[in-house]
Amino acid sequence: MGAITLCMAVSILTSCGLDIPKETPSSFETLAVEESDIVLPMKFSAKLKGEADVTISPQTSGQLMKICVTEGQQVSRGQTLFIIDSRNAQHELESAQANLQAAQANLLAAEAQANSAKLEYESNKNLYDKKIVSSYMLENSKNNYNQALAAVSQAKSSITQAQAGVNRAKVNLGFCTITSPVSGLIGEIPVFAGDQVTPMTQLTIVSGNQQMEAWFSITESIIEAGMSQGMKHSDMTAHMASLPDVSLVMKNGTEYPYKGRVTSITGVVDAATGSLSCKATFPNPDGHLFSGAQCTVVLPISRSHVMVVPQTAVVRLQDKVLVYKVMPDSTAKAVTVTTADAGNGKDVIVNTGLGVGDRIVAVGANNVQEGQKVLFPAEKENKK
Numbered sequence: 001m002g003a004i005t006l007c008m009a010v011s012i013l014t015s016c017g018l019d020i021p022k023e024t025p026s027s028f029e030t031l032a033v034e035e036s037d038i039v040l041p042m043k044f045s046a047k048l049k050g051e052a053d054v055t056i057s058p059q060t061s062g063q064l065m066k067i068c069v070t071e072g073q074q075v076s077r078g079q080t081l082f083i084i085d086s087r088n089a090q091h092e093l094e095s096a097q098a099n100l101q102a103a104q105a106n107l108l109a110a111e112a113q114a115n116s117a118k119l120e121y122e123s124n125k126n127l128y129d130k131k132i133v134s135s136y137m138l139e140n141s142k143n144n145y146n147q148a149l150a151a152v153s154q155a156k157s158s159i160t161q162a163q164a165g166v167n168r169a170k171v172n173l174g175f176c177t178i179t180s181p182v183s184g185l186i187g188e189i190p191v192f193a194g195d196q197v198t199p200m201t202q203l204t205i206v207s208g209n210q211q212m213e214a215w216f217s218i219t220e221s222i223i224e225a226g227m228s229q230g231m232k233h234s235d236m237t238a239h240m241a242s243l244p245d246v247s248l249v250m251k252n253g254t255e256y257p258y259k260g261r262v263t264s265i266t267g268v269v270d271a272a273t274g275s276l277s278c279k280a281t282f283p284n285p286d287g288h289l290f291s292g293a294q295c296t297v298v299l300p301i302s303r304s305h306v307m308v309v310p311q312t313a314v315v316r317l318q319d320k321v322l323v324y325k326v327m328p329d330s331t332a333k334a335v336t337v338t339t340a341d342a343g344n345g346k347d348v349i350v351n352t353g354l355g356v357g358d359r360i361v362a363v364g365a366n367n368v369q370e371g372q373k374v375l376f377p378a379e380k381e382n383k384k
Contacts, residue, residue, distance in 0.1 A: 028374040029363040030326055031313075033354050035305045041343040042299045043249075044278075046216035050291040051281065052182040052208030058084060060175040061198045064191055073186045074287065075206065078179050081186075082203055086176035093169035100162035107155035114148035121145040182208035185287070207291040212284045214248060214260065216297050217275040246280045247298040258283050262299070307350040313362045314339065314348055323354060324361040324368045330375035332361060332368045 066083040069075060121141040127133040187205035245259035260282035280297050315322040321339055324332040337353030361368055
């Protein structure tokens with residue numbers, strides 16, 4: 001009864017001259033694969049380190065009298081950090097200075113005696129020439145003069161040794177005041193005033209934070225790709241200079257405002273990981289970067305003549321990656337491809353499986369089936 005009613009309704013509408021809308025199949029959105037040049041942002045996990053992280057240890061033993069800084073404090077090069085009991089070192093210096101004064105007095109006495117011996121020798125030599133004194137007296141005065149000269153030489157040697165003792169004592173006294181060799185931040189201070197310290201005691205670490213180093217690993221294949229045009233390993237310095245500036249992304253996802261440069265690539269590949277250690281150096285004028293922090297280095301790598309397609313054109317089935325290629329009869333054929341991330345969140349790079357000029361389903365590939373017709377000719381408007 002319902003079917004009869006529907007047929008009658010259609011007959012009536014037709015007889016009244018009304019057009020019934022026809023269902024027109026719609027084409028899938030497609031694109032022709034082309035080659036293009038892109039910049040691929042490659043990301044590497046990195047760890048920050050101060051350009052001059054210095055372990056501070058005493059160079060002499062003694063009691064730690066004063067800690068002049070606090071943990072996390074910014075210090076300048078040459079600023080006093082710790083003071084060790086200097087009384088023994090001061091006594092050693094005073095003793096060394098006394099020895100030097102005694103050696104200097106001995107030299108004066110030896111020089112005076114040498115002058116007297118010289119005058120006596122010259123006088124006897126003159127008298128000997130006149131046959132007034134014997135050769136014995138002449139030889140005796142000559143020996144006395146030589147002995148006096150030897151005493152002067154020994155006194156000068158004693159002064160040199162005494163001066164060296166004074167210099168050592170001054171250095172040891174200087175060791176009692178420990179200053180920072182670099183400008184940077186004070187790390188943990190595991191000692192307290194009153195502790196006995198030795199050259200084996202670690203007092204703290206000063207992280208030289210004017211420049212920060214981000215250390216990361218890069219695969220050998222990436223290095224070789226950058227050196228594929230006949231570059232020798234000896235040209236690595238020039239290669240690093242040609243690399244673009246790198247960015248730094250902090251652990252919370254924010255991008256560091258200053259760009260850095262790749263300043264070091266080790267020449268030894270890690271046999272376990274097949275990677276090389278790299279270092280990117282970043283300026284740290286505001287002191288916002290801290291040694292030991294985890295971050296991400298973003299290195300923009302330029303790639304030429306690559307096929308880039310939208311992610312909406314890719315279908316992933318278990319371990320396969322498919323793209324639907326539009327055949328001459330407008331049907332879809334599943335093609336297995338290999339891809340790489342383009343780094344922009346919306347595209348992928350097709351390495352194999354497609355060729356330039358191939359037309360593929362760009363949007364809605366997940367809804368396509370093998371052999372399905374995906375392109376339909378547009379219906380022409382009837383001319384009156």
